[in-house]
Amino acid sequence: MDAFGLVIVGNEILDGRVRDRHVQNAREVLAARDLRLAYVLVLPDDPDVLTDHLRWAMARPEPFFCCGGIGSTPDDYTRQCAARAAGVPLAFHEEGVAILKERFGPDANPERLRMAEFPQGAALIPNPVNRVSGFRIGNGHFLPGFPNMARPMMAWVVENDYPRGSPRARAALVLPGAREADLVPLMDLFIAGHPALSFSSLPRYTPQGGTEIELGIAGSPDNVQAGLRDLKELLADNNVVFNTEDTIAERQSEI
Secondary structure (H helix, E strand, O other): EEEEHHHHHHEEHHOOOOOOOOOHHHHHHOOOOOOOOEEEEOOOOHHHHHHHHHHHHHHHOOOOEOOOOOOOOOOOHHHHHHHHHOOOOEEHHHHHHHHHHHHHHHHHOOOOOOOOHOOOOOOOOOOOOOOOOEEEEEEEEEOOOOOHHHHHHHHHHHHHOOOOOOOOEEEEEEEOOOOHHHHHHHHHHHHHHHHOEEEEEEEEEEOOEEEEEEEEEEEOOOHHHHHHHHHHHHHOOOOOOOEOOOOOOOOOOOO
């Protein structure tokens, strides 16, 4: 499995009080090992919503990260919802409790020790920043909401628990002045002939006020090379003008 899911928990993300950094961090951590994001969910601090979506994520084939809501304050529901979604009770993790007692000493009160109350059978994920562990249950890896903690914990997970993915390549052709509706039959034909490739069509406005379409493909290097050749031939045969983009930069588009 070359892909991971990402679940981000927190009303502060949804209402704009905090700008998300987990998506970019996860993308970079995964890309370093030839892995990728399969999906991203941003969920509120709502136990019913969390439980339903965590149950959905746990039933999927790919592993996933869940960032946020594993603290001990009244608005932290993720530990409890993960246990409910997994169908197990919460239980204090013996090693997790020992780490907290060593970390906080005489200040390791019952409220702090809740941070080591995980779904029964969970394994610890070490936190190199403040030693307050995350946990793994099934295919879910539950991390703090702080990006500076979650990022190295993601890296630890992928480096220690999962093999590298297969190398992937991307390529794109830009079609100046093209309209998507005119190209749907051509796109259908290309996709049918290249089922191993991920295909995308991105329309956008140009700075000059015109329009263009970026056709992107991604997959194994060999498949991308063959697909790019066939896509160019298909466009040329249908008199569609295109420009090749050697490097695809991250950007936002107005549609």
